[in-house]
Amino acid sequence: MDSPTRRRVLVTGGAGFIPSNLIRHLLEHTAHDVVSLDALTYAGNLENLADVMSHSRLEFVHGDIRDADLVRDVVGGVDVIVNAAAESHVEKSIREGASEFVTTNVEGTQILLDAIRETPIERFLLISSSEVYGTAERDPMDEEHALNPRSPYAATKAGGDRLAYSYWVTYGLPIVIVRPFNNYGPRQHPEKVVPRFVTQALAGEPLTIHGDGHASRDWLHVDDTASAIEALIEAPLDKVAGEVVNVATGVDISITQIAGLVLEAVGESAAGTVHVDERPGQVDRHIGSTDKLARLTGWRSSIGFEAGLERTVAWYRDNEAWWRGVLGRVGVSSS
Structure with a gap:
């Protein structure tokens, strides 16, 4: 059997939630060299990579995908790009408008494309x-x-998605377009619902549920997402080029159910729930088809929600300094 091809993989936004977990996965499960490019905005936290920053196969570049000269230099030395750099704070996009989201999620993607x-790569x-x-x-x-x-955030993600397809x-x-459903897991910014619930519960505060909590999502542990991306890097290019693929579990769970599971997982210190105003632009339901990615690569999710949540709660419990530090930098409480 032929040995796997060793590639040099650029992961943009590498200090963020999904990409930092992807980098860790690639270093552990493949022989690839990895270049992490990150502008270190609110979601980019070098502590997310602290345990692997000295790894012999990881190079970190501090920079912005909107810097065309820098991007050309970095792209010239890689075989594969995983563009995971994004402004992704949904509520910020609603509160402040789409400007920063357009420049990173659309214009940054255009600069990479x-x-x-100019400098062809493998994928x-x-x-x-x-x-x-x-x-x-x-x-x-x-x-x-x-x-x-x-939401303005979602619209800019759609813009980058369709721009990539057009190229x-x-x-x-x-080009391969990857549409992950709702990720959760270690090192996720506490503005997202699962870590927000977990950190609120660990702090003994009530969990804040937007609206009546009926909205449901397909919840995907970030380690599953990383293994799916690895599968797409390794798949024969003629099977995946030009394709759009969901990364999902095929199961949806409501916000109210998530809150109950978090309270159960955290235990006696948790302080119940409180309902707040519904967020504008709320999506009622997401549940992803898993068939296409399975057909193209054989990949299917392997981490059930309750097992993934248990691992997630354990990580936040053991890393209180990390999440309190993140909350302190953005100037908000755990609620």
Whole structure:
């Protein structure tokens, strides 16, 4: 049997939640060299990579995907790009508008795409989002589901998603568009619902539920997402180039159920729940079809929610200084 090809993989946004876990996964489970590029905005935290920063196969570059000269230099030395850099704070996009989200999620993607027009690479994986679909019109949502983004953040993710697709159609670039459903796990910014619930519960504060809590999502542990991305890096290019693929579990769980499971997992110190105003642009339901990615690569989710939540709660319990530090930097309480 041939040995796997060793590649040099650029992971943009590498100090963020999904990409830092992906980098750790690639260093542990493959022979690839990894370049991490990150501008270190609010979501980029070098502590997310602290345990691997000295790894012999990891190079860290402090920079912005909107810096065209830097991007050209970095892209010239890699085989694969996983573009996971993004402004992803949904409530910030609602509160402040789309400006920063457009420049990173759309214009930053465009700069990377133009760089690989000049310097060809083996493949380019764009980490899009299930948020581009909006509320489910059918069950489960497959890759042909209409795009109906319901927040400025989601709209900019849809813009980058479709821009990448157009570069495959127009220029024949080796583009793969990856739409993960709702990720959770270690090192996730506490503005997201699962770590927000977990940190609130660990702090003995009530869990804040937007609206009545009926909204449901397909919850995907970040280690599953990392293994799916690895599968797409390793798959024969002719099977995946030009494809859009969901990364999902095929199961949805409501916000109210999540809150109950978090309270149960944390135990006696938790202080119940409190309902707050519904967030504008709320998506009612997300549940992803898993069939296409399984057909193309054989990948399916292997981490059930309760097992993944147990691991997640344990990580936040053991890393209180990390999440309190993050909350302190953004100037908010755990609620």
